[in-house]
Amino acid sequence: MSPSPTIPSGAERVDLAGLAGQKLGNYRLEQLVGRGRMGVVYRATDEALLRPTAVKVLSWAVAEAAGQDPVHWFLSEARLVARINHPRVVQIYGVARQGELCYIAMEYVAGTSAEALVARQGPMRPEVATEVLLQAASALKAAHDSGVVHRDVKPGNLLVDGSSVVKLGDFGMALGPPDARIGNARLRVGTPYYTAPEVWRGEPASPASDLYSLGATYFHLLTGRPPYAGPDLRAVEQGHLRGPVPDPRTLRPGLPASSAELAMRLLAKVPGERPASAQELIWEGRRVLLELQSAIAAAPAGAPPAPRAPEPLPRPPAACAELRQAFGFVRRPFFEADPVAPPYRGEPFTSARQAILAHLSEKAVPAAVLAGPPGSGRTVLARGLAAALAGSRPALVLDLSRADGPPLLPRLCRAAGAVEASAHGSLEALVERLGEEALRCGSVPWLVLDGVPAGPPPGDEILALLSAARSTGAMKLLLVGEPGLSEKLAAGGAPLPEVLLSPLPRDGIGAYLESWLKAARAPAAPPIVISPDAQLIVGLRSGGLPGRIDRLAENMLLLAARDQVRAISSWHAWAAVDRERWADRPPAALPRRPTPWPTTEVVAVIDACRRGAGLPPWPKGAP
Amino acid sequence: MSALSTIVKLPEVRGAVLGDLTGVFLDAVREKDGESIAAVMGFVASALVQAGEQLGLGTLRRAALCGDARAALLVLDKKHVLTLKVEPAKALPGVEKHVETSIPGQG
Numbered sequence: 001m002s003p004s005p006t007i008p009s010g011a012e013r014v015d016l017a018g019l020a021g022q023k024l025g026n027y028r029l030e031q032l033v034g035r036g037r038m039g040v041v042y043r044a045t046d047e048a049l050l051r052p053t054a055v056k057v058l059s060w061a062v063a064e065a066a067g068q069d070p071v072h073w074f075l076s077e078a079r080l081v082a083r084i085n086h087p088r089v090v091q092i093y094g095v096a097r098q099g100e101l102c103y104i105a106m107e108y109v110a111g112t113s114a115e116a117l118v119a120r121q122g123p124m125r126p127e128v129a130t131e132v133l134l135q136a137a138s139a140l141k142a143a144h145d146s147g148v149v150h151r152d153v154k155p156g157n158l159l160v161d162g163s164s165v166v167k168l169g170d171f172g173m174a175l176g177p178p179d180a181r182i183g184n185a186r187l188r189v190g191t192p193y194y195t196a197p198e199v200w201r202g203e204p205a206s207p208a209s210d211l212y213s214l215g216a217t218y219f220h221l222l223t224g225r226p227p228y229a230g231p232d233l234r235a236v237e238q239g240h241l242r243g244p245v246p247d248p249r250t251l252r253p254g255l256p257a258s259s260a261e262l263a264m265r266l267l268a269k270v271p272g273e274r275p276a277s278a279q280e281l282i283w284e285g286r287r288v289l290l291e292l293q294s295a296i297a298a299a300p301a302g303a304p305p306a307p308r309a310p311e312p313l314p315r316p317p318a319a320c321a322e323l324r325q326a327f328g329f330v331r332r333p334f335f336e337a338d339p340v341a342p343p344y345r346g347e348p349f350t351s352a353r354q355a356i357l358a359h360l361s362e363k364a365v366p367a368a369v370l371a372g373p374p375g376s377g378r379t380v381l382a383r384g385l386a387a388a389l390a391g392s393r394p395a396l397v398l399d400l401s402r403a404d405g406p407p408l409l410p411r412l413c414r415a416a417g418a419v420e421a422s423a424h425g426s427l428e429a430l431v432e433r434l435g436e437e438a439l440r441c442g443s444v445p446w447l448v449l450d451g452v453p454a455g456p457p458p459g460d461e462i463l464a465l466l467s468a469a470r471s472t473g474a475m476k477l478l479l480v481g482e483p484g485l486s487e488k489l490a491a492g493g494a495p496l497p498e499v500l501l502s503p504l505p506r507d508g509i510g511a512y513l514e515s516w517l518k519a520a521r522a523p524a525a526p527p528i529v530i531s532p533d534a535q536l537i538v539g540l541r542s543g544g545l546p547g548r549i550d551r552l553a554e555n556m557l558l559l560a561a562r563d564q565v566r567a568i569s570s571w572h573a574w575a576a577v578d579r580e581r582w583a584d585r586p587p588a589a590l591p592r593r594p595t596p597w598p599t600t601e602v603v604a605v606i607d608a609c610r611r612g613a614g615l616p617p618w619p620k621g622a623p
Numbered sequence: 624m625s626a627l628s629t630i631v632k633l634p635e636v637r638g639a640v641l642g643d644l645t646g647v648f649l650d651a652v653r654e655k656d657g658e659s660i661a662a663v664m665g666f667v668a669s670a671l672v673q674a675g676e677q678l679g680l681g682t683l684r685r686a687a688l689c690g691d692a693r694a695a696l697l698v699l700d701k702k703h704v705l706t707l708k709v710e711p712a713k714a715l716p717g718v719e720k721h722v723e724t725s726i727p728g729q730g
Contacts, residue, residue, distance in 0.1 A: 527666065529646065529659075529662045529663050529666045530662070531646055531648070531658050531659065531661070531662035532645060532646050532647045532648075532662070533647075533648065533658055534662075565659065566663075567659035567660075567662050567663050569656070569658045569659045569662070570658060596655075615647055616647075616649065618648070619648065619649055619650045619651065619657070
């Protein structure tokens with residue numbers, strides 16, 4: 001076994017970028033992951049504790065150029081950060097010197113920087129950017145409470161892990177050389193794009209200048225570029241010093257006003273016009289986040305995430321050209337019902353809505369289950385309830401159907417604007433945060449968890465939430481899933497009240513179809529007639545589930561558009577499928593009506609349907 | 624409508640469909656797509672019944688649709704809607720007269 005290569009000692013200069021594979025103390029350097037003004041950062045493994053670690057190695061050249069004692073500089077940074085014990089600040093494990101190299105071992109964040117995320121995926125959704133802002137603000141609050149000004153807040157220093165947890169790193173500028181705090185601006189500024197005007201003027205950095213930098217960072221996350229992206233340093237400086245505060249909506253027109261106004265307030269030229277502290281920013285940010293979450297609750301289920309081109313919320317999808325031209329559809333029919341004003345408001349939705357409200361208005365009931373098979377309309381109903389309540393109380397909606405999503409409790413924390421102290425502290429932080437909101441609004445917040453998995457056993461996080469809701473009364477839970485969910489969640493105790501969303505009754509299917517045709521077309525469009533036999537076949541094939549009716553009905557319309565008829569007959573209902581949508585298929589690829597129609601087999605089915613509806617049989621000898 | 628079989632014997636009546644006001648297809652003579660015609664004419668007849676009430680016509684019995692080539696005569700009887708396709712269009716008055724005399728309640 002050959003000995004491990006070690007870092008050369010002595011005064012010889014070391015290529016800091018070529019240390020991969022070598023060992024510093026207990027740390028095996030594995031891969032260069034970043035370069036900063038003070039040195040380089042490696043991903044490493046702590047071979048004693050067997051945990052991933054980030055190791056920052058000092059650049060001699062920079063230290064010497066700044067006329068600093070590098071050991072003192074490094075130790076100071078490590079001691080400074082170690083003072084800020086906060087889950088949103090990258091933690092320091094140790095600092096040491098080996099030969100002529102100094103290094104800091106710190107928490108390794110498995111993820112990427114917010115800057116890289118924006119570069120790769122484009123501007124963030126406003127609620128995502130606001131969550132990042134809030135987490136960074138809580139880190140800054142901890143730093144400011146410890147008497148530390150970061151001085152280099154920027155997207156590149158916000159590290160985002162796979163669960164969307166944000167950590168503030170690189171406090172290297174927080175101390176810096178003493179003469180960098182006051183004096184030549186070009187020597188002491190952090191990163192020009194994010195530096196506050198007073199710092200450009202040579203005044204000392206302060207908590208308010210950190211908030212400005214965080215505002216510039218927020219602007220970047222929302223729009224994909226910093227607020228003053230001039231061609232050279234002088235133009236950037238002039239922008240910060242004298243340029244008008246940019247409105248992010250000029251770059252992203254659909255951005256919600258609350259989000260844009262918060263960014264602009266943080267970018268105020270006068271420090272006194274910014275939020276007074278990181279704590280005040282957290283409060284304002286939470287309010288903005290709740291507004292954004294309420295808007296999301298009102299958006300249709302399955303709305304496309306992270307639109308690169310900004311759009312106002314929510315916009316119903318447009319109908320395809322065939323349906324637009326043939327029938328005058330102005331929005332896509334039978335697709336993504338608007339939860340606030342769904343096309344269909346009849347039974348069973350009205351009764352289910354009233355039953356849920358009745359259950360959850362009882363003080364002793366912390367949770368209720370809305371159960372229905374997939375496609376029963378349970379998601380639209382639950383989101384509609386949350387949206388309707390959003391004006392009077394906080395109501396958060398989370399979709400749990402994504403198996404690859406981050407854990408539930410951290411997601412809820414971020415949605416609620418709570419900052420958890422640790423991975424295990426999420427529930428406490430959430431309860432505390434919801435309690436604050438309950439006090440502020442005078443009503444208990446609702447959490448709507450859609451797509452709760454049916455398979456046993458239910459997740460520990462959901463059981464923990466239920467337990468917290470029961471014992472604290474800080475929240476009401478509406479759990480949306482398949483029938484029987486209530487018993488599975490009872491875990492031996494009393495089952496939760498369950499509201500079952502039944503399939504549409506036979507006579508409700510016609511009303512459902514009609515309401516969609518009315519809602520999705522121009523008011524003056526000529527009528528579309530659906531024959532009673534077509535409605536009976538749709539009822540038979542869909543089992544009364546709106547999700548299946550929707551696919552059948554849209555495909556029926558596409559067939560009728562191709563045939564250039566305004567009467568939907570039994571053939572259209574028979575030929576359409578309910579497992580996929582045909583909107584992207586060329587009309588020529590759609591099935592053709594056989595002659596004669598209906599066949600003997602179909603007449604037998606129609607007769608069975610007619611008997612069930614109390615109608616006479618299909619006429620003998622017809623067609 | 625029991626008179627359907629006699630009316631369709633008129634040479635100007637090229638086809639006939641019997642349905643009801645909800646559009647249910649009940650019978651057809653010389654018509655390939657009786658289901659669609661019954662659905663559309665059920666819809667039309669329901670609208671005309673409402674229009675007739677607005678106009679104070681009393682119980683609606685018939686409505687004629689006349690094009691430059693063909694015509695159609697809607698005959699309403701309680702809940703039933705009979706649609707007669709007439710060609711040429713100028714034969715419409717004669718067919719209507721026949722309906723008046725052969726179908727009870729249409730005179």
